[in-house]
Amino acid sequence: MSTKALPLRIASSTLYIHHHNHDRRFGLLNHHRCFLFTHPPSPPPLLAGKRHRIKLTFVSTAADSTQPSSAPASADKAIVTDDEFSLAKVSFGVVGLGLGISLLSYGFGAYFNILPGSEWSAIMLTYGFPLAIIGMALKYAELKPVPCLTYSDAQMLRETCATPILKQVRNDVIRFRYGDEQHLDEALKRIFQFGLGRGIPRRNAPILQMIREEVTEDGKYSLVLVFEAKALQLSDFEQRQAKFASFFGPGITAEVGKGSENNLYEVRLISNTSPNASPA
Template sequence: MSSLLRRLPPLAALCLGGGAIITIIGFTAYALNYAALNMIGFFYGIPLLLGGVALKITELRPVPLTIPTTSEVEALKATQATDTQKQIFDDLTRYRYGQEAHLDSALKFLGLAPTDDDRPTIIGIREENIDGAYAMILEFDSPFITLEMWQKKIEKMTSFFGPNVRVDVTQPANERVDLSIIAVPAVTAPV
C-alpha cells in the first residue's frame, strides 16, 4: 500500500488540479448561463482550489534516497528492520503536510534542535548492510549542532529509536552528520 501511495501525485497537486478544473467548469457554465453547473464551480471548485493552495504551502517533500537500495539490503530489511525503522523510512519518503521539517519533534525531544533556525535538516537517506545488519542512515545538514553534541545524545537516541537498534553518528564532511540506525536482531533463548 505504501509503495502505491509513493507513486501517486502529491495531495496538494491533486487538490490544485481538481479545484482548478471544477472552478473553470463553474465559471464557464456561469458565462454560458448553465445554472446547474455554475454552482459546482462556486461550491466545490473554489474551496478545493483554496485547500490545494493551503496544502501546497505546508507541503514537505520526501527525502531523496542518495544511494539506490540493493536487493541484498532489501532482503535484510525484510527480515531485520524494526517497526520504528520502517515507520521512519515511510515517513521520510512520502509527502507530509503541516510539519516544518522531517523529524522536527523527534529532534526537539532529543535536544538536537534548540531553535527552529538551529535544527539540523535531513538532506538524504540511504539503506546499507553494516556487518550483516540492516542499517538506515539519515544524512543531516547540521551547521549549528556539532558532532560532539550528536555523540552525547547516542544513548538517548538508542532508546528513542529502539528497541533492538544501535545508533552510530559519523561526520563525513564539514557541517554534515550521518545518523545510522542499525538493527540488532533480538536474541531468543534456546528452548
C-alpha cells in the same frame, strides 16, 4: 593504399615528397613514408648529371583500439529503484489545487456561455472554490519526502531484520507530510532539547536531507539518516548518540559520523537482529 607526390620549393630547391599512406580500418596502423629528392640549382661540373637522393622514412603507429584496457574498478552494490505507485507519493495539495482551479475555470466559462454546460456552472463553482482553498492550504503546509537510497542486499534484510520503528521511520520520511516543520520533528525535539538549558536553539536544528538503507560489514541491516546542520559540530551529535539509540530503540545501536560533504552528519541506526538468527 595511395601514393601522392607533392612538390615543395625551399630556397630555390625542389623537394619531391612521395607520401605512402597505408590506412587500415578502425585506426589499427598508419605508416607514412616520405621520399625527398633535392635538385641543386647549379651542380658542380664534376657532379653534373648526377642526382642526389635523400630518403627519409617516418613510421608512426597508432594505438591499437582492440587492445584490452585496464580492468575497471569493482562495481558498487546494486541500487534498488522504487517505482511502485503509492498514494503516499501523491501530493494532495497539487491534486486539490489543480482540481479546484479546473472546476472554477470551467464553471466561469459555462456561466458566461463561453463553454457548454451552463446548467452545471453553479455546482462547479460551488465545489471548485473550496477545493482550490483546501489545495492551497495543503500545498502551503506540505513537507516533501526525502530521497531514499536502498541497496539490494539491504532490501532483502528489511522485512526480517529491521525493527518496526525503523520501518515506520522509513515510511514516514519518504511520503508527503502536512503540518510538520520538518521530518522527524518530534524525535529531534526530544533528542536535541530545543530551547532548553542543555539543548540547542530551534533555528539550529538539523534538517534531514536523505536516508540510506545498507548492510554493515557484519551483515546487519542499517538505516542511515543524513542530516544537514550548519550551526552544529560532530561533537553535538556524539553527545547525543545514546539518545538516538534510546528514542529509536529498542533493538538498535546508534552510530554517528561525518558525512561526505561539509555540514552533513550521518546517524546510523543498526538493527541488532542478526540475519542468521533462528526464529523463536
